Amino acid sequence: MEDAKxxxxxxxxxxxxxxxxxxxxQADREQAVRDLEQENEFYLPSHPNLxxxxxxxxxxxxxxxxVRDEMDRPVQAVLLALxxxxxxxxxYKMLLDSYADxxxxxxxxxxxxxxxGRRGLHNEGAELMQERLAGKLEIDFSTARRLxxxxxxxxxxx
Numbered sequence: 314m315e316d317a318k319x320x321x322x323x324x325x326x327x328x329x330x331x332x333x334x335x336x337x338x339q340a341d342r343e344q345a346v347r348d349l350e351q352e353n354e355f356y357l358p359s360h361p362n363l364x365x366x367x368x369x370x371x372x373x374x375x376x377x378x379x380v381r382d383e384m385d386r387p388v389q390a391v392l393l394a395l396x397x398x399x400x401x402x403x404x405y406k407m408l409l410d411s412y413a414d415x416x417x418x419x420x421x422x423x424x425x426x427x428x429x430g431r432r433g434l435h436n437e438g439a440e441l442m443q444e445r446l447a448g449k450l451e452i453d454f455s456t457a458r459r460l461x462x463x464x465x466x467x468x469x470x471x
Contacts, residue, residue: 319356319363327370345462354453391449405465
């Protein structure tokens with residue numbers, strides 16, 4: 314994996330993600346996209362040097378990684394069942410809600426505890442993401458964490 318030069322140059326999010334997000338969800342989403350565009354390891358095993366554009370969406374209960382070349386031409390789509398992620402996504406939503414409540418109440422100790430829980434949940438989500446994408450897409454742990462954030466944001470139902 315060290316020799317690979319493939320990476321994401323842009324992330325395009327599905328329409329379902331662009332509506333009805335809370336300010337905290339929107340901030341999480343924007344930070345994940347910024348971080349991913351600055352630093353990531355992401356490539357198809359069949360195209361290890363591809364600098365790609367990722368169209369990320371949810372369609373028919375599946376997570377769609379639509380990988381495209383720099384001219385935005387389709388290269389390969391990777392589809393994953395959303396089921397294995399649902400419990401983590403639900404837990405993440407609950408943590409975001411608790412975080413918003415703790416901030417509104419000014420409870421610093423609670424905010425710190427929730428942040429620790431969020432980090433742990435992100436790690437679990439990243440491990441699951443890497444496991445589910447194994448052999449289909451190569452991603453490092455940091456990229457997997459940020460993609461997990463985006464998957465949670467895609468799945469938000471407010």
